[in-house]
Amino acid sequence: MKRVLSEQELERRRARQQLEAMGIHPYPYRWEVTAHASEILASFDDARHQPRENGPAPEPYEVSIAGRIMTRRIMGKAAFFDLQDETGRIQVYVRRQDLPEGFYDQVFKKLLDIGDIVGVKGYVFRTRMGEITVHAQRLELLAKALRPLPVVKEQDGKVYNVVTDKEFRYRQRYVDLIINPEVREVFRKRARMITTIRRFLDERGYLEVETPVLQPVYGGASARPFITHHNALDMQLYLRIADELYLKRLIVGGYEGVYEIGKDFRNEGLSRFHNPEFTMLELYVAYKDYYWMMDFVEELLEHVAIEVTGSPEVQWGAHTISFRRPWPRIPMFEAIKERTGYDLYGKSRDELAAIARKLGLEIDDTMGSGKIIDEIFGEFVEPHLIQPTFIIDYPIELSPLAKRHREKPGLVERFEVIVGGKELCNAFSELNDPDDQRARFEEQARLRAAGDEEAMQIDEDFLRALEYGMPPTAGLGIGIDRLAMILTNQPSIRDVILFPLLRPEQPAVPASADGADQAEASES
C-alpha cells in the first residue's frame, strides 16, 4: 500500500521533476559555507559596510551561507526570504537581474519552496527598513524538500501557528527542531551540562570508562530488565539497569576514581519522569565516604547550574530552585517525623504497617519494613522537597549495596538528593565487606523467590572481586535527564530526550515513485 500524497507534496515532486528536466540537480554534493546568520548579524558594521551618499565606498562584506528557506516575500522583480541555519535566521534579498537568465522567474519563484535548503553567495547590507540582509549574487538549491514544512510566522515576538501537538513534535523531532528554536536551545544546554560535568570530573583526575551494556547478570539497582539474546554464544543477556557493579570492579582493579556517563535500561512504565532508556552518571571514588560525596555533589551541581544557566538559582515551572551550597542534610527518619509526627526508627514491621495504615496507605502482607518506610517517605516527604535536600541514612533493607552505618544500627550510609520533589542523586559509602555483600545478595534472592521481580540477582563474579579487597569507596549516581529537566525548565523528560519512546505509528507507508506518477497524471 502506498501513501496517498497531499496536494502540496505532489506539487513539490512536480517541481523536483522540472528542476531535473532543466538540468538542476535537486540533491547536489557540496557548498562552501563561510559564515552563519548570527555571526553576520553580530559583526555587520554600518560604518564600514553600508554604502552612503557622498561617503567613501563601503568595504564589501561577502559571505557564503547555507540553510533552509523559512519565509518568502516575493514581489515582481525582487524578493526577500529568511534563511535559517544552525545559528538562527537572516534575511536574503534576491533580484532578477543578479541571477542567471530565467533563474529568478522559473526556478526561484516557481520551483523553490519554504523548507528547501539553499546556498547563497552575496554581500551583506542593511535595508531601508533597517534589517541586516544578504544581497544574493548566487543562489543554489542544495536539497529539495518534498514535504511541506509547518510554517511558523512571527511579528513583535508573537508567534503564529506554532506546532503544539506533542505527538507530532516527539515523533518528528527533526521538524520540531527546525521550527522551534527554543527546542534547539534545550538540547544545546543539555550538551553543555554534560560537557561541564565531564570536565569537572576529568579535572579531578577521575577516569572515564565504558562498561558493558549487555550483561549476563544484571545488578546495581532494583528494577526489571530488558532481556535479549546472543546468537553465537546462544545465551540470554540483559541490558544493564545500572553501571554500579562493573565500576566497583574497576575500583578493585586499582583505579582510584572512575566514572561513566551512559544509558541504563529499565523495563518499567513511562511517565513525565521516566523513559525506559535514560542517561545516568555514576562515579566511584576510593578512600572516601558518603560525607565526602555530599560535599562533592554540592560543589558539582552548583557549578553545573552556573555554567548552564548563568546562576545557581534556576527557574523550574513555578519554583525557583537554588543550587547554592550548602544544602540541608536530613536523616530520613527525621524527615518523616517532621511531616507525619511518627518516629519510625526502631519500629517493628507490624508497628510500621499499623502507622502506615493510620496515615491512609494501603499495606499488604508482602511488604517488608523497608518497603513500608519507603512508601511513607514517598507519599508524605519527597513531593515537598523542592529545594536540593540531602536525605540521609536509609534502612538497610532498601540498600543491598550500601555500607552499614557506623553509628546507627539497621541503617546504611546512603543519601539521596531530592530536587523538585523527585530523586536526582543516589549515593552511598559502598559496601566492601564481601561476606556482608553475599548475605545481602542472599536476602535479595529470598525476595526474588518470594515473587519480587525487582530484587537483585546474585553476582558471583562481583563477590569474587570484593574478596580480593575493595578500598573504602564512595559512589554516586545522578539522573542526567532529570537534571536536564530542571536546568532547562522543562516539565517532562520527553522534552529533554531527543527521541523519547512512543508506541509505533500505524505501519509506515512509503511514498514511492507512484507519487511522481500521480503528479504527472494530475497535470494532464
Added chain:
RNA sequence: GACCCCGUAGCUCAGCUGGUAGAGCACCUGACUUUUAAUCAGGGGGUCGCAGGUUCGAAUCCUGCCGGGGUCACCA
C-alpha cells in the same frame, strides 16, 4: 494496568442541542524592484483517527478499537 481529556486541510483552529465541512497561514495562477505575519485579485486541497451502531440522514449521538497528553500505581 486504572481513570480523565484530546484526535477536522501541510500547520493553528472553528463547526458538535444531527441536515454529508469552513477560516487564517501554507499551496496554485496573475500583478508588484527594499519586503518583513509583505500586499492585492482569483483558485485548488479533507476516507472529519479507525470500525461498528442508532437514524431518512452522523464531523456532531452511542459502543469498541488505535494514537497522544495528563493523573494514579511501579520505578530513577
